[in-house]
Amino acid sequence: MGRTPCCDKKGLKKGPWTTEEDEILANYINKNGGHGSWRSLPKITGLLRCGKSCRLRWTNYLRPDIKRGPFTSEEEKLVIQLHAILGNRWAAIASQLPGRTDNEIKNFWNTHLKKRLKSMGINPETHEPVASSSYPNHKSHASISTRHMAQWESARLEAEARLSIESSSHFNNNNPNSITKTDSSSSSDYFLRIWNSEVGDAFRNVNKITSCCQSPISAGSLSTNKCDSVIAELASNNPISNSVKEEFEWKNYKFCAEDLILGYDSSSSNDMDDSSDTALQLLLDFPMNNDMNFLENSFAFSL
DNA sequence: AATACAAGCAACCGCGGTGTT
C-alpha cells in the first residue's frame, strides 16, 4: 500500500528551531492542555514546520519535565543495565529514567557508554567480553575465563529466548486477564516488568559492591533470600518458574560485576583493570545450581 | 592565528504499528 508523505515539504522550514518557534509551540500546547493532532498543529499555530518536527521538538526539548544536565552515575548504571536487557530499545529505556528522552539516552550511549564499554573489553552490543587481543590496553585475562563468560552469556541469551516463550504461555494460558498481548511479547518486556516490580527493587538494593567482592556467592544467596518471599507472592498470582528466578538472579549478578568494571571515578586504566579482574572473578564465581540445570532445556526449546 | 579533526547533540528520515473510515 502506498504511503503519503507525512507532510507537504513545500515551504516548510527545517533545521534548528528558533526561540520564537519554541514559544509558539510551547504556548499552544500549554494553553490547550496538550498537543492534540500533531499534523494539524502547525496549521493552527502558523508554524512552518511539519507535525513530526513539532512533536520531536516538544518531546526532546520543550517538554516541561525534561531533565537537563549530565547523567548521574546512577543513571549511567541504569542505562547500561537496561541496555543489557532491552538492547537498542531507547524508548523503553527512557521510560525507566524520568526526565530523560530516548534521543538523549541514545546519544549518550553512542557517544559515551559505547566507547567506555569497548575500552573495557566489553562488546557494547552484546555486553559480552571480547577477546583481549583486540584491546591491547586492556589487561589480558585467561582465555579460558573469557570463553567461560562467553558461554555463560550465550546460555543466558538462550534462556532469555526460552523464558520469553515460557512467560508468554504462562500469562496467556494461566491468567489471560492479567496482562496484555504486547506486555508478554518479548523477553525484554518480561524482564522489564520484573525490573519494575518489588523483585527488581530487591535485587537492586542488594547491589553492595563490597559485599559482592568479598563474598560473591553469599551476595547471590542474599538476593535469592530477599526475593524468595516476593517471588512467591507474585507467583501466586502470576506463576514465575524457578528458571525465571534463577535467570534474574544471574542478571543481577552480572550487573553487580558491571558496577565493578565501570568504577565511576576510575578513569585510570590501572584502577579499571583491578576492578575488572574482580568483576571477572565475580562473574566466574556465580553460583551454578547443578551446573546450569535451569538452562538445560533452553536448547531443546529454541530448536 | 589558522586549519584539521573529533566529539556531542539536535534534528531529520524512513519504517512499522495501530486506529479509523
Next chain:
DNA sequence: CAACACCGCGGTTGCTTGTAT
C-alpha cells in the same frame, strides 16, 4: 477487509563546538 492517516521509534545525518597541531 483494504486503504488511509497518524504516531512513535530507531538509525542516521549534519551542524556546532571543542581540542590538537
